[in-house]
Structure formats: structure tokens, C-alpha cells
Amino acid sequence: MECFSMSTLEGSVENIVFRNEDNHYTVARFRPKDSGRLFRDDLMTIVGMLPGVHVGELLSVEGEWEKDPKYGRQLHVTSFVQRLPASxxxxxxxxxxxxxxxxxxxxxxxxxxxxxxxxxxxxxxxxxxxxxxxxxxAKDREQIIKTLAEQSEIKELHLFLQTHNVSMNIATRIYKQLNCSLAPPTSYRLHMMPCRQHWNNCAANTMRLLNLLCLHSR
Known part of the structure; x- marks a missing residue:
């Protein structure tokens, strides 16, 4: 597979083509803001570990261009920032x-x-x-609130890992290890953030995993 220079793009996720729920490896169709200059159909393919990314989200992605023998030109994402749609x-x-x-x-x-x-x-x-x-x-409302809370926690964890410059590969291993402990607590504030004690426990567990992974990689 040929590799090219690094690039940073902003745009929207148009379709999730494939996702491995175990390691969050994702193949998605992406519409960059300046797509008209590079892509004939205004869409491009991004691949990589993209936990919590969904159709309709706005992303700022950074990665390396690759030319896959079968699928052609695509951006292998090494880091990303999520932004909610504004229209x-x-x-x-x-x-x-x-x-x-x-x-x-x-x-x-x-x-x-x-x-x-x-x-x-x-x-x-x-x-x-x-x-x-x-x-x-009422039943739908409870399910929606529960799902929003779970997603909020995953995004908080992703942001926490980004601030500590954790690579996507190590982050994926942490997501997998913490999968069970990410189940939300029964009590939430109205603005949908998990209780402080639960988040502190999650952050503490993450730091312990980071230390173990660093020791293991030496």
C-alpha cells in the first residue's frame, strides 16, 4: 500500500461503510469542505480507529493519505475532533x-x-x-436519555485520552479494556453528564491502564 503526506481536513460523515465494534476500526465516506478541488464526486474515504463517530457528525481529521490496491485513495486517520452538526x-x-x-x-x-x-x-x-x-x-424517552448518557461518556473519555496525547492504537486498547466499566450509573444530572465519582473512577482506571501499556511497550 502506497503512503503519501499527512493532511488535515474538516467535513461531515456521510456514511459508515464498515465498523468493527471490538476495536472501533471504521471505514466511512466523508465530505470535506473543500472537496470540489480534490474529489470528483465530493466524497472521499476515511479509515482508522474512530470510536463514537456517526453519520451526520462534523469532524476535523488528521491522517496520512494511502493508496489501497483494491479501494484506491483514502485517508488513514491518526487523530480526530468531533463537532455536532449545526444545521x-x-x-x-x-x-x-x-x-x-x-x-x-x-x-x-x-x-x-x-x-x-x-x-x-x-x-x-x-x-x-x-x-x-x-x-x-415515556419508554422511548428513557431509552434515548440512557443512550445519550453512554455516548457522552465515550466522548469524554476520547477527549481525556486526546489531552494526554494517547495514540489511536493505545486508545482502542483502553476502550476495549474499559468497555464493561463504561456502563453508565443510574443517576445523572439533567445535562446528561455522568456523576463526578463515576467519571473520576473511569479516569483513574484509564491512567492505570496507560501506565501498564507504557510499561508493556518498553
């Missing part, structure tokens, strides 16, 4: 992607019609307001 259309696609249990295309449309551009902020900070949406029952 009504983007939010609707994001919620319709199936990333949140209890929300499909129909319910995503109902939620966005109710809250508009403020949808994601309300779901994160005031999830109880989902009761205002016709067609979202």
Missing part, C-alpha cells in the same frame, strides 16, 4: 442515523420540528423536554 438538515440526518436507540428517521423529524436548531442542546441539557414531542412516549 436543521444536519441534525435531522444525525438523529436519523440510528446512533440513538429509540430514534429513527420518523421520530428524528418530529424532534427537530419541535426544537429546531436547538435540538441537540435541549437533548443534552434538558432531555426531560422530549415529553413535549408528540409520538415520543
Amino acid at each position: 436543521v438538515e444536519g441534525i435531522t440526518r444525525y438523529l436519523s442515523s440510528g446512533l440513538i436507540k429509540g430514534i429513527g428517521p420518523k421520530k428524528a423529524k418530529l424532534i427537530v420540528e419541535q426544537f429546531g436548531i436547538q435540538t441537540l442542546a435541549i437533548m443534552e441539557q434538558q432531555p426531560e423536554r422530549l415529553s413535549e414531542v408528540k409520538g415520543i412516549g
